[in-house]
Amino acid sequence: MTRTSAEIASLLRCPITRGPLTPLKPDELDEANRLAAAGALRRRDGTPVADKIESGFAPSSGRFFYPVVDGILALLPDSAIFREAPGSRPDGLRDEKRRVRDFYDQTGWQPTPEGLFSESARFGDLRAVTEGYHRNCEERLLRRLPAEGGILLDAGSGPAQNIRDTGASRRFRTRICVDLSRVGLLAAKSRIGDRGIYIQADVADLPLADGCVDAAVCLHVLQHLPPDEQGAALRGLHRVLKPHGRALVVYAWGYHSYLMNIATLPYHLIRIVKDLYLRHAVGRPQARIYFDAHGYRWFRRQTWGFPLEIASWRSLSTPFLKCYVHGGWGGERILRLAVALEDRFPHLMGVVGHYPLFIIEKA
Numbered sequence: 219m220t221r222t223s224a225e226i227a228s229l230l231r232c233p234i235t236r237g238p239l240t241p242l243k244p245d246e247l248d249e250a251n252r253l254a255a256a257g258a259l260r261r262r263d264g265t266p267v268a269d270k271i272e273s274g275f276a277p278s279s280g281r282f283f284y285p286v287v288d289g290i291l292a293l294l295p296d297s298a299i300f301r302e303a304p305g306s307r308p309d310g311l312r313d314e315k316r317r318v319r320d321f322y323d324q325t326g327w328q329p330t331p332e333g334l335f336s337e338s339a340r341f342g343d344l345r346a347v348t349e350g351y352h353r354n355c356e357e358r359l360l361r362r363l364p365a366e367g368g369i370l371l372d373a374g375s376g377p378a379q380n381i382r383d384t385g386a387s388r389r390f391r392t393r394i395c396v397d398l399s400r401v402g403l404l405a406a407k408s409r410i411g412d413r414g415i416y417i418q419a420d421v422a423d424l425p426l427a428d429g430c431v432d433a434a435v436c437l438h439v440l441q442h443l444p445p446d447e448q449g450a451a452l453r454g455l456h457r458v459l460k461p462h463g464r465a466l467v468v469y470a471w472g473y474h475s476y477l478m479n480i481a482t483l484p485y486h487l488i489r490i491v492k493d494l495y496l497r498h499a500v501g502r503p504q505a506r507i508y509f510d511a512h513g514y515r516w517f518r519r520q521t522w523g524f525p526l527e528i529a530s531w532r533s534l535s536t537p538f539l540k541c542y543v544h545g546g547w548g549g550e551r552i553l554r555l556a557v558a559l560e561d562r563f564p565h566l567m568g569v570v571g572h573y574p575l576f577i578i579e580k581a
């Protein structure tokens with residue numbers, strides 16, 4: 219990490235006490251590793267700690283600390299390591315979140331033989347005919363981000379494969395990657411290296427200090443949170459922005475995306491039959507990912523306390539692209555029309571299309 223431990227600590231907030239954190243002193247770290255080697259260190263849920271701890275951050279009480287192992291700071295309440303036995307407590311991560319974490323650790327961010335991530339191979343559309351359409355969507359995000367800045371928060375970063383922020387297109391000095399998936403964070407670290415800060419944490423309860431980031435992105439994440447925590451996640455993004463900072467959130471309407479779902483009914487029917495076949499005939503069900511989206515009206519009904527603009531990130535769903543967009547069959551013309559409508563009527567296309575873009579600005 220190019221930032222010092224003290225600089226990193228100034229960005230953090232304890233997910234248990236909600237107070238500040240400070241780096242462990244060298245003698246505290248030695249003591250922690252000595253206790254870990256003797257099997258005497260326990261996490262909040264009572265499980266023993268066996269890994270070599272590289273550094274750590276503790277609240278002012280000093281009763282517990284959060285460890286850094288392999289460059290990943292574990293900042294979930296359950297990752298807190300107690301110096302004295304806290305007694306066994308239940309795992310605080312909700313079942314829905316545990317399912318998401320396990321899906322991405324065990325399947326989503328595992329590589330395929332072709333060198334892709336399983337989730338991109340399964341849910342993405344990697345055909346050449348749609349490449350320009352996808353690039354256009356990413357540029358839409360880049361245009362709305364500041365040209366340069368100190369810190370970009372990537373909430374639910376996975377391997378940080380979206381938002382080109384490397385090489386010539388590098389805009390931010392530091393990218394904070396937050397994710398539940400340790401496998402995703404390790405992949406992000408191998409892409410971004412020392413310029414990143416990697417935190418295993420919950421985006422619904424961001425363990426970051428108020429007003430500490432210049433910009434934030436949260437792409438394809440919110441719909442994987444339990445519905446009753448999605449509002450808290452948006453408010454948390456607003457809280458950690460500096461004044462005049464901006465957060466971009468790409469969401470998916472899912473079952474509420476009526477146009478796309480009707481247009482792709484045959485695709486969904488085939489998928490259901492394929493799932494049933496794999497489950498019952500082959501006995502190898504596809505790993506499922508937890509997903510529960512709100513509709514547009516829910517977002518309209520909430521009192522946010524800040525302006526929440528809705529625009530279009532991408533109106534066409536992946537099933538729609540796979541069904542109707544093929545080279546030489548007028549596919550390019552469909553994509554050109556979609557881009558023109560998304561650019562000309564961003565709000566309308568955000569509402570009726572598949573992937574809205576929420577824009578949050580801090581006054």
Ligand SMILES: C[S@@+](CC[C@H](N)C(=O)[O-])C[C@H]1O[C@@H](n2cnc3c(N)ncnc32)[C@H](O)[C@@H]1O
Nearest residue numbers: 322374375376380397398399420421437438439
């Ligand atoms: C569809 S992937 C998107 C990854 C990345 N933002 C991108 O656009 O490529 C969703 C990611 O969100 C993470 N995620 C889901 N729920 C989360 C939560 N409550 N806290 C932190 N990360 C979460 C998952 O582990 C996964 O890496």
